[in-house]
Amino acid sequence: MADTGFLPKENLPALLEALSKKFAVFAPVLDGEVVLFKRFAPGATLCLTRPANLPPKGIIFPQSETLFNFNFKKDPEDPKKTSLELKENLDFVPTIIFGSRPCDAQGFRIYDRVYLETDTADPYYKGRREKTTIITLACNAPSPGCFCTSVGRGPAESDGSDLMMTELGKGYFFEPMTEKGKEIFKDSLFEDGSAYKEQAQKAHERVSALVKKPFAILEGTPEKLLSLFENSQFWEGETAKCISCGACTYLCPTCYCFNITDEQVGNSGERIRSWDACMFFHFTLEASSHNPRQNKHQRLKNRVGHKFSYYPKKYQGVIACCGCGRCIRYCPMSVDISEIVAHAQGA
């Protein structure tokens, strides 16, 4: 068994079909002009030429999920007596994310530190994460606005991926990174890839050099951002054009904040966990109606600060931004987080 593999492009559908028999496979497909991860079905047209508009984070961390259902059971003999029935939703199926980008896979590593590698792992995240195999496609060109190399990552970064693939002319070069990746790799469709290893390496270097570098180093940046915390003039200036929507956050592979709400009708209901965004007013709204982040500059400051200062301070200097550029690319007003960080460095 070779360490690496090669799959001719025409065999890709066959591979996915084979995998679909054992896994729920999600792969990027074109929906109008938008690339989205969708459940793979035979005959689906994949779109592997550019990163998906929405990273695959929702497959492991859904936009909304029912944590548990509850039901108040009333005693027919005595209406004042009620018992509570709970039903957790912890059944997860083996899943494959196919065709994520290195930045997308990196995102899950950011999540892992929060939801997995702690004493109080999140059972929902853990359940899905452990059952999910991530097959990542190295980028063969930078996308508008992306800057992964500036945040210590790269277009072929393998951290967070189980199996790496690189497009090389007529096919894909595969390299398993984990045991889970090796499992997939066992499939007989793969040819020996050792001949392509060097070619892949060169492709990675070529693309890496093309990626925009808005800032050279990030050393000292977490501290610098903290020192600007009270400088509202700086933040008001940087965020004047921000409209405080949640596009950046919801498209971000590393944003992991959530909200919990209960919805009940009649005797039964569910506890829902759903994405939340620090860009929203309601995110920090307190019951007293006081809001510590009343203004949009406080919110965007939090978003930048969290990624480039608070998270790295807590997790051994790891920047909670993978430089995918989605927040820049899709921002209604073209707010540029890399520019804000660069300005902060120079402020």
Place this chain on the structure above:
Amino acid sequence: MFIEKLKEAVRKILPEVDVVIGYRQGFDPLHATPYFLDKPEQVDQLIWNPLCVQNLCSYIPFLKGKVGVIVKGCDSRAIVQYMQEKLITRENIKVIGVPCLRVISVKKVMAAINQQTVQEVTFEGDNIIVKIPEGPKTIPSADVAPRKCATCQLATPLQYDVLAGEAIQSNKPQDTFEETKEFEKLSLEERRAYWEKEFDRCIRCYACRNACPMCICQDKCIAESRDPHWTSQRANVTEKAMFHMIHGLHLAGRCISCEECERVCPMDIPVAKIKKKISMDLKELFGYEAGMNPDDTPPMYTFKVEEATIEEHEI
């Protein structure tokens, strides 16, 4: 050069206002980004080209003090609508009008160049030339203009205090809502399936709402609140559709058809379509078009005792 005239206008207005909102170059050659400036030395950063798409009026209701703003014809309807709804004190706004025959949709350009990285953009006559890794690509501007431009009647803004350049006349046909009428030819089932598919993509990022110049509730929007509790946080089509109905109905008779909602949608949902349908109906019912006359009252906030155009419905 037109840009010099614009900069001149901004320099003249700058001392009278606290801030001027214009455009500067964004993160790549295809993207312009709003620019808030208050110092004369910042004026040189200003740009003006058909990629200056954002409706800068959207910021105005939330700004204190005196504000100068660069306004295209389509954007100017926001100013008029604010006046109708008494959301601004007109004297506090200095409108720097710019004549404009057409802007360019970044999404359409990106689709035309298959989403590649843009190295350079130039304009020549009625074309936009986009340089991508494989070389320059010339695209007729009309092919990549937003649909609003095809029927734009406001080449010169309705409201301005200073006009950069000369007033020009629109050379476009009137909007006859062809696209809306065409869509209405689909069967009910097709229409329902269409919207279910479109709304399904919605991620409730509220970019459409926050970019909307008429969505003045913003942080207090009922799409997020618990009291009143109109929607849950479930990410299903019903709740997403509910949000879009809230957005659409709250804009009934107020939507100025700037199509910012649709431009900013990261999921490419044709949200302006709903607003356009409502605008069409309200024009037909009440002869009303939002953002055209500061003395109008939006039709949902007034009535006639006898409504000549509303007939009682049979069951």
Place this chain on the structure above:
Amino acid sequence: MRVGVFICHCGNNIAGTVEVAKVAEAARMMPGVAFATTYMYTCSEPGQEEIKEAIKREKLDRVVVAACSPRMHEVTFRRTVEKTGLNRYFFEMANIREHCSWIGEDKELNTNKAIEAIKLAVEKAKQNKPLFPAKFKINKRVLVIGGGVAGMQAALDCADGGLDVVLVEKSPSVGGMMARLDKTFPTVDCSICILGPKMVDVSQHEKINLYAYSEIEEIKGYVGNYQIKIRKKATYVDWSKCTGCGACIEKCPSRNAFDYFNFGVAPARAINIPFPQAIPKKAKIDAQFCRQFIKGKCGVCAKFCPVGAINYEMKDEIVTEDVGAIIVASGYGLIDLDKLPEYGGGRYPDVISGIQYERILNASGPTSGHIERPSDHAEPKTIVFVSCAGSRDKSIGIPYCSNFCCMYIAKQAILTKDHIPDSRSYVFYMDIRSPGKGYDEFTRRAQEEYGVQYIRGRVSRIYPKGKKMIVKGADTLLGTQVEIEADLVVLATAVTATTDARTLAEKLHISYDPHGFYVESHPKLRPVETNTSGVFLAGACQGPKDIPASVGQGSAAAAKVLSIFSKDTLESDPQIARVNTNICVGCRKCIGTCPFGAIEEQQLRDGRIIANVIETVCAGCGICNSTCPCGAIQLQHFTDNQLLAEVNALCLT
């Protein structure tokens, strides 16, 4: 939350078609319901006691009664609940009678529907917040609209009770329809002789301010504080100078004016006083008949007026009066003769209406009480009375009985015999309706003592033959065709609402039925109240009624006003709009749409402009609530969340 549900059998009214025990069983399983029971008559005193005891025993904090319409007993049960210390708005009512048991035939479906109605009410009740009424001062003045016998009675009773009364009468004199009548049944006493003293009392009462020849222009405000605009129509005669001497009338050359008071029996002068006993007895000019106005020159009346009261330049004048309550006694109208073509109405001069005949009979009428027919002034010997002329006739949209025609026909037939002893009177009737005290005896007297011939049947056709009118009809008792050669035909024309009844109702915000008669709050128990608090009804504006009933209602309405004015303050309804200052974005849309001007701008300390509801002005319609985009303004007791709870209860379960 502990909701108690009380399901009423309403005897068999509900329990007959709804399985109440099953409903109670289902209610017990509803979320938040701690107690559910059924009761034979929940609204009865023991029924209410049961609720009170259960609230205490079961520690209930919300109460739902499933019974009749809340329009019937919501107030009753709110009071019951309040007596135990619970806020009255913690009560909800589920309508399982009018909206369920009475209209559905299938017991299973009805039972399920009743359960649903309760589920709705329970979900709503759980969302209910305690509300507290504010108190406000009452302006203890009353407006009476209409100076007929009902309005005058109401005005006099109020005035005698110490209230300032503003009495507005549309025509130049008070008196209304009763002033036009010759005699009244069944006593046959002179109408004006018993009415005249009341009219004088009205004019002389120091507490009554009479606006004659005036109409209601605009009504604003709410119970306790109404602002009324009254249009004093131009009379072209300065009433402060006019002595009512009649010199102007005598000299007036415009002699073909329509005589409104006499229903056109004879022409009047363009300047006129409607009748000798008019109050106020002042002249007015009907401009559309006056030569001065038509041709621009005449001036005869001005020349002959001894006190110089004539003023051709006079304009309508608007005056404002503030009052705390309103009594509507705007009376009734009569169907036009030409709406009855089958009787030759409007075409043949000798086919006249009952009220016209009344004027002919009247000694102070145009014929000085001599009965003569309009065509040739000859004394008629054969007179045919046709009852139900238009009444009880669905084909012309008047399905109802006009109430008093049977009686006045008997009276007119009797009077005819008194006037012309050799006359013969015939009455075509459908049914004789004479249920009042002494009424049936009266119609019998007409037949038995006065020989009036009653023919049960409809008249099919009336047409002239020479100087006679041929009346063809059926006698359904004998089963024969009848043909009578009459000298005069009197039609008991149907009673209608006044032509401007609907316009007035719109100004008052009260409802009217399809015929234009005003709708009382409850047909049995609140006959003079309307659903608009502070507005009361008296007389025939509510429906055809005779003099004693009208007078009774006038007094009843006055009693109602005196009763609410017996306190110095009123409690305001707390079901009004309230602004959440944290949410309001100051878009001002509510301000523009409020029909009452109840919302104003308010500046907060941080400079924000937001909406503020003026509590006493808000009427609680909720238009602002559905206008507000961010849900900052909420109509209390009907908030978005309360209505959404109901929608969700229905749709999501």
Place this chain on the structure above:
Amino acid sequence: MSYLAGKELRIVGFLCNWCSYGGADTAGVGRFKQPTDLRIIRVPCSGRVNPLFVVKALLNGADGVLVSGCHPRDCHYSDGNFYARRRLEMLKRLLPFLGIDERRFHYTWVSASEGARWKNVVTDFTKAIHELGPFHQKEEKTECS
């Protein structure tokens, strides 16, 4: 269960307190037999009915929605039904654009005295909804978005 499956459909009615709710009462007092599907939500005025309530009901499982207020000019609050008329008309035109049959939503005016008219409105509307059949909601998709 909110309606008897197979026999009934979900019809939600918003009735103004002063006219239509009273009209429904009058119909009841007159013992005018009606189909049972309709569930009535009492509101003070048709002007209180935000079109979004109708949308909410339809999106969440109602098969039909009926709004009834006072006849124009008869509004207890003078103008409420005038606003309702404009807003509900706009909605009625919008619904089919979204693929919702406009016949599933009806707005009308019934006064407190029009018991017979109310019976007809309920009977006809219920019949119309039954002819249209249940307004099924598709299975909700929640995966990956």
